[in-house]
Amino acid sequence: MSKIHVKTRINGEAAEFLCEPDETLLEALRDRLHLTGTKEGCGSGDCGACSVTVNGRLVASCLMLAAEAEGAEIGTIEGLAKGAELDVLQRKFVEHAALQCGICTPGFLVASKALLEKNPDPTEEEVRYWLAGNLCRCTGYDKIIRAVLDAAAEMRRA
Amino acid sequence: MALDEYEKRDFKVVGKRMPRPDAIDKVTGRALYGADMHVPGMLVGKILRSPHAHARIKAIDTSAAEALEGVRAVVTGADFPDIAPGEARNVRDNTMARDKALYDGHAVAAVAATSAAIARKALKLIRVEYEILPHVTEISDAMKPDAPVVQEGFVQENVPEGFSENVISYHQYGHGDLDAGFAQADKVITRRFRTAATHQGYIEPHAALASFGADGTADLWVCTQGHYFVRQLCAEILQMDQAQLRVTASEIGGGFGGKTTCFIEPVALMLSKKAGAPVKLVMTRQEVFRASGPTVSSEIEVRMGMTKDGRITAAEAELHYQGGAFPNITVQFGAMAAFACYDLQAVQTRGYNVLTNRPKQAAYRAPGAPMAIYAVESVVDELCQEFDLDPLEVRLKNAARKGTRASYGPTYPDIGLVATLEAAQAHPHYSAPLGPNQARGVACGFWFNFGGDTSVSLSVDFDGSITVTEGNPDIGGSRVSIAMMAAEELGVPYESVRAVVTDTGSLGHNEVTDGSRVTFAVGLATIKAARAAKREMCRRAAKIWGIDEDAVVWEDGCAKPAGPNAGKFEPLSIKEIAAKSSRTGGPISGHHEVNAEGAGVSFGVHIADVEVDPETGHTKVVRYTVFQDAGKAVHPAYVEGQMQGGAAQGIGWALNEEYIYDEQGRLVNPGFLDYRIPVASDLPYIDAVILEIPNPGHPYGVRGVGETGIVPPLATLSNAVSRAIGRRMYELPMSPPRILKAIKGG
Amino acid sequence: MASAPVTPPDKPRIKVRLWGSLRAATGGKEEVEVEATNFKQVIDALARDYPALRPQIERGVSLAIDGVIYKESWFTPINPDSEVVLMPLMVGG
Incomplete structure (x- = not known):
């Protein structure tokens, strides 16, 4: 079985890789490109740990074939900070202690970023429903919700 | 002795909300978890699992798999050496079946291949001949005398007669005259409860990368709560010296007790040994549900007597727990903890541990306590309703306090339950108005907390910065707390301290990150290590000044002459002493090794407001408050996090989560879609109220906080739902169909 | 550390309370007396005087001394008037 050659852009830079026809985007990111910030928690689209953006849209990368990324613009957790400067969401997660073990954190950040780009002034309820596809088992979500709302407030002030 | 460790002090660093050292790595994706490690020449491991709940393995033919190009090793139970009975043997037999498959998902063979696709293909080529047995x-x-026997030979000496061989242990606790106690009650009720098996639900599946050298040494990278214990188990299972196996703990993506043992590590090592190459083995989510270590399910009967003014006169409970196909002592903790919150003249608990064809249970946050205390707290609440008494008043009236003989035997020293109950009573939440279909529930909880073997090394680096080397995987922010305690003790800025979790080859033994022990025990050892380093720095200053070392004291990060008689010398800062250390005697470090005792028990009280939809039976948690004694909250945000996270897990246990088996004994919901843990839209903010009643067993008064928080929510929710619908609930989870059935009087 | 208690020539007798299901091993006694000044001596004396307790001692035991649980530190000193309660070996999650 021959591999498929895929050309994409990841976090603003050209990237290409070879993958199996049945390989997921998550597997390609992690195992081919060694972008291991994107996590696998379930492989069935239920936990959100593998959240990435594809052409600006929030996607569970475990549910998308790697070959489908041809020509797409992909955003992962590794692209959230600008060099050494953290994104405001990253800063707020640290400040609010919105992570414990941290395995779900990349997915939450990517999903929260996608939310705030669509809706810069979400209510608590909107944040909770938007992030309902991201599972966290450590925090009870309390500090995550506070961090996202605080980040949104700071972004609106900026 | 451990009891006089605590000294009151004004804290400069402890108690503040410092940024944690691993946070940036975790928000940028740089942190490396179990599955994130890649090494050259690495193979992919996969495990073949039994589709049967109980079956004799008559033969395994691996020849076709071995012949497949790209397959480098195939492993079955026959590859593992014989070892003496004990936990390591149980773990060996659980990680790879030998004669029998004992549950749906039990590993029967494993392969290592050059790609995941080849490994999966190879699994399909393995032929296992099963003889299906009754399950x-x-x-x-499982308790019935004629039940299919899961495993033979585990029955302990004190199990009463009349049961099958699946009933392997019996544990009885209590004191006083039950008959006399019940005779004093105005009302005695007996109620039966059931709780489903639940899973810890950590988001990171188990992962291990094993690399066995031709010289018989091996390295293992693994997500675990205790890499030293992994080493101990794997060394025994593979019959190698512990020193020959170096285990490095990755960042850990949640554990909650579920990563305190091995599920795949011995298999990864054996594959690597046979293949002669590194092997990475990562569980799928389905494998995590089917073949890691969920908690026990339970059937509990509670009998309790109360006077009409709310005094509990006597209580007893019989607890039946199953924890899968291997022995465990979880029911013993349940039997000990069930009535730990109460001051009872007459109390008895009887616990039975039962084997079934289910996966080998692992610890889950306060193992054994949540379900036992759920049953007891439900009965207390029902009696409060019976006599129209305030549930917190009744708990205060009966609360265990200093001098109470605990239901598990000892007499309590100073404990914080009364203060916790009073805090709950005084909180605005307790008197806030409720809306339609809403009700309020309260319950108490308890956990023992432990210390255990701990090693810490603290080095004063040449520039005066501090490295604290510890050996407990940081599961929820312990490194920040440990660095803060080091900074506090040394009188240096927090920013100059880095706490590192090291591998088994770099530091003495450390017990598993369990029992809410890390901030207590590693903190204690860190403080002692810092004190040793301070003594050495004072010695160096004394040498530099040419005075007696007793004439030097340590204050605010500097060595100073003890008083005017010691001589007039400018204080020497830690930076100055560190910079000269080569010339004054060599590198400076402090270390401490201890089996930390005196952890101190912990109590919590939860209040929940729920709204139950009478049409659908759906429960919405509208307000939730947690009260818990932390002794001293080193980093309050992460203490709150433990309390909030424990509450959320307990809420899931109460409302949604359960292992469901079909007629064939197969787990039908091994995924997050059907095993539904709480999501962000299911929960309100969870208010955390920290009480600080210093633990006399810790220099700063620290008490473990990790586990108690999961204990009260089960009854808190059940009491709230029962009051909301006007019918008492006796089974968890309280899924909408069960609540609807209760409303309709089913 | 507090100073170790002075050991008289004859070890003091310490009362040890057992949990219910162990009492079958002591002829029904809830409390037994052993000569001991520390954790290990308690365990050794129990195993010697009550052989039926050995299986549990081999599985592991902790002691609650004056209400504080000591997991397994052998040389934890015990005063003659201390309350000593046998516990199973404690582990957690």
């Missing part, structure tokens, strides 16, 4: 997955079925 049993439910507690009451």
